[in-house]
Amino acid sequence: IQHKRLRRKRCHQCLKNDKLEVVICCNCKKRQYCYDCIAEWYPKKKKEEVEHSCPFCCGNCHCDRCLQAGGVMTVLNLLIFTGDGNKKQNSLYILHSALPFLRKIQLEQQAELDIETRIRGTKNSPSRSAHPQDLLIACFNNCKTSIANFHRSCPNSHCSYDICLDCCNELRKGIQPGGLDVTSTSGHVSWEANEDGGIPCPPEKFGGCGTGNLELRRILKEAWVKLLIERAEYFTSNYRLPLLDCSRGCSMCRAVFSSIRDNSRFSEERQASCRQFSQDNFLYCPDAIDMGDAESAHFQMHWKRGEPVIVRNAVAKASGLSWEPKVMLRAFKTACRKLMSNDLKVKAIDCFDWCELEISIDQFFKGYLDMIGHQNGLPRILKLKDWPPSNSFEQCLPRYGAEFLAMIPFPEYTHPRYGLLNLVTKLPEGASKPDLGPKMYIAYGHAGELGRGESVAKLHCDVSDAV
Ligand SMILES: [Zn+2]
Ligand SMILES: [Zn+2]
Ligand SMILES: [Zn+2]
Numbered sequence: 001i002q003h004k005r006l007r008r009k010r011c012h013q014c015l016k017n018d019k020l021e022v023v024i025c026c027n028c029k030k031r032q033y034c035y036d037c038i039a040e041w042y043p044k045k046k047k048e049e050v051e052h053s054c055p056f057c058c059g060n061c062h063c064d065r066c067l068q069a070g071g072v073m074t075v076l077n078l079l080i081f082t083g084d085g086n087k088k089q090n091s092l093y094i095l096h097s098a099l100p101f102l103r104k105i106q107l108e109q110q111a112e113l114d115i116e117t118r119i120r121g122t123k124n125s126p127s128r129s130a131h132p133q134d135l136l137i138a139c140f141n142n143c144k145t146s147i148a149n150f151h152r153s154c155p156n157s158h159c160s161y162d163i164c165l166d167c168c169n170e171l172r173k174g175i176q177p178g179g180l181d182v183t184s185t186s187g188h189v190s191w192e193a194n195e196d197g198g199i200p201c202p203p204e205k206f207g208g209c210g211t212g213n214l215e216l217r218r219i220l221k222e223a224w225v226k227l228l229i230e231r232a233e234y235f236t237s238n239y240r241l242p243l244l245d246c247s248r249g250c251s252m253c254r255a256v257f258s259s260i261r262d263n264s265r266f267s268e269e270r271q272a273s274c275r276q277f278s279q280d281n282f283l284y285c286p287d288a289i290d291m292g293d294a295e296s297a298h299f300q301m302h303w304k305r306g307e308p309v310i311v312r313n314a315v316a317k318a319s320g321l322s323w324e325p326k327v328m329l330r331a332f333k334t335a336c337r338k339l340m341s342n343d344l345k346v347k348a349i350d351c352f353d354w355c356e357l358e359i360s361i362d363q364f365f366k367g368y369l370d371m372i373g374h375q376n377g378l379p380r381i382l383k384l385k386d387w388p389p390s391n392s393f394e395q396c397l398p399r400y401g402a403e404f405l406a407m408i409p410f411p412e413y414t415h416p417r418y419g420l421l422n423l424v425t426k427l428p429e430g431a432s433k434p435d436l437g438p439k440m441y442i443a444y445g446h447a448g449e450l451g452r453g454e455s456v457a458k459l460h461c462d463v464s465d466a467v
């Protein structure tokens, strides 16, 4: 280890230049870390390792500036999955998979046009929506789904009630859309479709104005979906999905399974149940590090069948950035300032009674270390849910955001911006998108089950897929 007592350069971590004992990196020959900082912030690294390649060179430096400088990992990661020749195949695959849904939308729109023609007695093109931001229109009052193109809207400018075609059809069948409980005291439904199929604006108590009939409107050009279908059919006319017989379980899993059954290596499959005469007792369970090029097709096969997939060893794909409470606390302090919450307070949940409490982030992260007890003797377990609160993980915690995305397997499906097979990445700028995260749930843990106040969400279901 090189001791430089004469040249007083600053320690990259603490920025002090009065440290006598420092390690200089042999790789960049530039950065140095003082002994104190290595012991404090990199307790798992030996000084020799730091000398060979410093934390900065390894991409896992925990200094304030590096914690704020993001993106490095993401860029590296991106090259792996966008620069390949699979782009065309992936695009054809997604086009082929989306086509049936486009056809369904088209059929639904055509049926609505037919109803409109019947009501008016003549063929009539729907007029463009009057909303200034019409890409954000959703069926807010009923099913909450975003609206692709045709919908019905109240012509009363003070009302502007919108409803999707699906909900219109439910109403025509006598079902109250969106699961609304709208039966009046006498048991009669107080909002129903007209005899001719027209939909009146619902009474005020359902969010409408009750003054007239809803008009058929469009967001995009009338023939837009039809054109899309024609183009998609043209491009995919020669495309064939790979034929896979999965009636007897997954052939790819079985091949790997039998070839390694004899040695002690982990299998690609994990037994999840023991049902007799069942072909699906096993879950596909690949190792993140061993995944080759063919793994994506293999994943698709299980994904299509709606099976859960467990990816092992995902942490090994990260750069080694520390998720220790004291390192995260430093990153969080900067993040809170970016969120303009100057008092550095967060809303945490006490897992014992699920009550929300306001706590300083200092206290929250220090609580990891001492877990001050509840009055009844159980440790106090706190949880920070859905953090950061807005869709801004990468502004608040850029390094952690990049590190996190680097660990998520199958980026072509999971990357929120560049996933070639992630349909949401194809939506136009300004369209309403589900909040795709990443989001963090940070909770204290306890080795044994306490029977009450557990902090880990074992199963979580959301409106859309989330990371
Ligand atoms: Zn230092
Ligand atoms: Zn270095
Ligand atoms: Zn640094």
Ligand SMILES: [Zn+2]
Pocket (backbone or CB within 6 Å): 139, 142, 143, 144, 145, 163, 164, 165, 166, 167, 177
């Ligand atoms: Zn709806």
Ligand SMILES: [Zn+2]
Pocket (backbone or CB within 6 Å): 154, 155, 156, 159, 160, 161, 201, 202, 208, 209, 210, 211, 212
């Ligand atoms: Zn209205």
Ligand SMILES: [Zn+2]
Pocket (backbone or CB within 6 Å): 250, 251, 252, 253, 254, 284, 298, 301, 302
């Ligand atoms: Zn398989």
